[in-house]
Amino acid sequence: MDALRCGAFAARQKERIKPMPSITLRDTGRGHLFAVTHENGQHASALIPMAAQGSALADMMTHLVMCSQAFIDDHAAASKRFIGDELANQVRGIAAGRFSRVYPEAVKIGRKENQDVAAAKAALSAVDPATPATAAIRARVLAKWDAANEAGAREAIALDRNLPYEATAALIESGVLASMDERTRNTVTQRYMEQRYVATTGSQSRHEMQPSLDQPLASGPDREAARRDAAAAIAGLNARSETLAFASDALRGIVNVVALATDQTPANVYQSFTAGKAA
Known part of the structure; x- marks a missing residue:
């Protein structure tokens, strides 16, 4: 029994000291770069652009930056409290909770802006x-x-x-x-x-x-x-x-960053962000 308990303890310790993905958000002057480097060396990033003040996309890009920072903070906090499968479930739930309202709204506003620009041209x-x-x-x-x-x-x-x-x-x-x-x-x-x-x-x-x-x-x-x-x-x-093109890249990139940070496929992350939301 002692050997089994020791083995279980060692496994938990190994999970606890397992390297965590490095997730960052920094202002580049052209927008905010949301990026992750996984413990396996994989990297993903999304440049959330700065939209002109008062433009259709300005507020939504700001909200996406705020959600990205909140996800980073919540991910770090969860990493101190949970390990293994419990941590994986926690961070996936955190990601969905942080982005499931803002992401579909950004898509909705972006599509409307795209239609307006196309119609004007x-x-x-x-x-x-x-x-x-x-x-x-x-x-x-x-x-x-x-x-x-x-x-x-x-x-x-x-x-x-x-x-x-x-x-x-x-x-x-x-x-x-x-x-x-x-x-x-x-x-x-x-x-x-x-x-x-x-x-x-x-x-x-x-x-x-x-x-x-x-x-x-x-x-x-x-x-x-x-x-x-x-x-x-x-x-x-x-x-x-041009801003719409950057915004489209950002929305795609955010999904890839979160997917790598939470060990999910991009398709699963996208589904968790948009499930039940009319975009």
Whole structure:
């Protein structure tokens, strides 16, 4: 009996001194890095991004950081009280408890933001059907395109910053830009979105030319100011898209960190975070 008791005691002691995973959270300046290094040497990490203050994702990213820190603290406390299977069950329950409300909510808000950004970009990329007033403009630029035979002539047409809105619409609608390189296509698309923003939001009416030394009697719409306003709006949409990409990586990464820290599969962790929650 003594030998059996000694063996059981030794096994418990071995479990107690078993190395624990190292779980950390640190501010990188671009976001918070939530990371784990398992006792077997495996590593996983998630960068929880900083979202612009007041943006759709800002609060949820903050909550995910807070939950990550709480999980670290609770995991450390449980490691001092429990061993073996009991510890494993405790930390798995801790993880589910900490993330099962915030994680699905972050997914829900992220999906809504993704839909909003996609809809805004689609609206700015759409080409309205030609009207009797605009059909002639579109036909002229396409005829000029067809007649451009010299090297670089078509690229020059496409990249002309002064090309009217309807002319740019014709290039996009007709599909002729497919023959251009990616840089040119992206430049034209960006310009069209800016032109469409000005045309559909009435932003030009908000920008009046101001008198200056060179033009003391200046009046009328300030087209350059309106174009800058449009460029800033589209840059904002692109920034939101970038944050969404980082947020998606973070949500995936958090599952991987917790899975490694609690000796579970990512699929099981994801299920524990989202069970019964409509995302």
